[in-house]
Amino acid sequence: MSLSQKIFIYCERGQDPAFWAEPMNALTNGAFIIAAAFATREYLVAPPERGRRDMPTALLILLTYTIGVGSFLFHTYATRWAALADTIPIALFMLAYFGFLLRRFLGLHWLVAVAGVAVFYATLWYAGTIECRYETLLPITSRTGARCFNGSLGYAPAFFALVGAAALLAALRHPAWRLIGLAGLVFLASMTFRTLDLELCSRVRVGDMVVGTHFLWHVLNAVTLYLLLRAAIRYGSSGMRRNGPT
Numbered sequence: 001m002s003l004s005q006k007i008f009i010y011c012e013r014g015q016d017p018a019f020w021a022e023p024m025n026a027l028t029n030g031a032f033i034i035a036a037a038f039a040t041r042e043y044l045v046a047p048p049e050r051g052r053r054d055m056p057t058a059l060l061i062l063l064t065y066t067i068g069v070g071s072f073l074f075h076t077y078a079t080r081w082a083a084l085a086d087t088i089p090i091a092l093f094m095l096a097y098f099g100f101l102l103r104r105f106l107g108l109h110w111l112v113a114v115a116g117v118a119v120f121y122a123t124l125w126y127a128g129t130i131e132c133r134y135e136t137l138l139p140i141t142s143r144t145g146a147r148c149f150n151g152s153l154g155y156a157p158a159f160f161a162l163v164g165a166a167a168l169l170a171a172l173r174h175p176a177w178r179l180i181g182l183a184g185l186v187f188l189a190s191m192t193f194r195t196l197d198l199e200l201c202s203r204v205r206v207g208d209m210v211v212g213t214h215f216l217w218h219v220l221n222a223v224t225l226y227l228l229l230r231a232a233i234r235y236g237s238s239g240m241r242r243n244g245p246t
Helices: 023-027 030-045 055-077 080-105 110-129 148-171 177-195 214-235
Strands: none
Touching: 023 055, 023 214, 030 055, 030 214, 055 080, 055 214, 080 110, 080 148, 080 214, 110 148, 148 177, 177 214
């Protein structure tokens, strides 16, 4: 299997191998850069005496920049190597943020946090292998010949992790629960648009150009990541307790 093999899985590209076959999908990756830039600004103006500027938070912001670049590469080159540049930073962010959440927001021991990340990785992997069958799951996008839920099931564990974390943090009266919960709701909308990209392909147009709904996955995901980064900056430093800064 060649890394230069072309991949055609989104409405806007269709079967066109050209570099600019997905202008909306490509250009909306700028939303990740904007989200990371806003988070960078908030990170830099955060009070250093409260320990809000630390390496884990900075790395999460850096990963957000990387997500924007990697996704742009995939929606322009549309090859297997570009798909890796797209999916690896996303996977790293999900795993890193989950570990950050367990360690910084919930205050769990680092061994417990590592074990939690390992379990989370296993659920992400398993969700990505699920095949839709009529007797088990509604095979949305089956009529288009697409993957189960257009591949969005692989992100379902991240959604449930956000919702579960928000509920737990709310019960603990941790101030981060609102941002985490809001991020979960935005992410649900984001996954919905990703799933329906091919289903609504012919109905979503810009002028005479068919664009689908995948570009909204980028825009809403950027909002999701910004909310998560803001929570990390405001409430996730090592100098925070559950009820606020020390």
